[in-house]
Amino acid sequence: MSRTGDAPKTMHAAIEKLRTTLDRPRHGVDGSVERARRLAALTDRLETRHGYTSDHTAAVSRLAVAIGKRLGLRQDELANVELGALLHDVGKLEVPETILGKATSLNELEWRAMRRHVESGERLLHRVVDLPAVLGIVRWHHERWDGAGYPDGKRGDQIPLAARIVAVADAFQAMTERRPYRSRRSEKAALEEIRRNAGTQFDPSCVNALGDVMRAGASE
Numbered sequence: 234m235s236r237t238g239d240a241p242k243t244m245h246a247a248i249e250k251l252r253t254t255l256d257r258p259r260h261g262v263d264g265s266v267e268r269a270r271r272l273a274a275l276t277d278r279l280e281t282r283h284g285y286t287s288d289h290t291a292a293v294s295r296l297a298v299a300i301g302k303r304l305g306l307r308q309d310e311l312a313n314v315e316l317g318a319l320l321h322d323v324g325k326l327e328v329p330e331t332i333l334g335k336a337t338s339l340n341e342l343e344w345r346a347m348r349r350h351v352e353s354g355e356r357l358l359h360r361v362v363d364l365p366a367v368l369g370i371v372r373w374h375h376e377r378w379d380g381a382g383y384p385d386g387k388r389g390d391q392i393p394l395a396a397r398i399v400a401v402a403d404a405f406q407a408m409t410e411r412r413p414y415r416s417r418r419s420e421k422a423a424l425e426e427i428r429r430n431a432g433t434q435f436d437p438s439c440v441n442a443l444g445d446v447m448r449a450g451a452s453e
């Protein structure tokens with residue numbers, strides 16, 4: 234699929250439809266989530282390369298909600314986590330295809346362009362989504378617990394909990410999926426890697442909750 238093809242146009246149309254849903258509360262959160270889900274599928278398609286497909290964003294959203302439940306979030310907070318996780322990478326629409334699909338590591342300029350997706354996403358959604366918690370997930374899902382993340386270098390609980398949850402879910406999913414630049418890891422190896430980064434990259438309470446979710450899943 235080419236970035237000069239239908240995807241960006243389709244994504245802009247999907248963003249517009251999401252706005253229509255949010256403008257008409259009678260459709261409720263369910264309608265918004267459905268729209269967001271379609272938008273998420275388009276985001277994934279932008280990153281689909283080398284003949285494999287992914288439902289990365291939907292999987293991140295499911296895992297983030299499971300972590301949020303473990304942490305005792307209220308229903309309305311969980312709804313924001315679901316929507317925010319589905320939309321978290323929508324700013325990648327504005328990252329050049331050559332960078333998104335690159336099989337080797339990115340140089341500094343390319344990283345800078347990649348990192349801008351959080352601000353692009355917030356800007357794209359700002360006029361559409363009037364939910365600060367959702368916009369916060371989009372902007373801050375690459376912040377780190379130790380303050381070394383982007384775009385604002387927030388640390389600890391300066392980062393909204395919903396964004397800390399999505400950061401953990403996103404990293405776990407990315408590690409367990411095939412990517413152009415590396416092979417996939419087992420869930421056990423991914424969890425170990427995330428545990429090693431608890432307290433530096435990730436909120437330790439979110440990492441513990443991920444461990445609980447994995448344990449519960451394994452015993453089902």
Ligand SMILES: [Fe+2]
Pocket residue numbers: 321322350374375
């Ligand atoms: Fe991202």
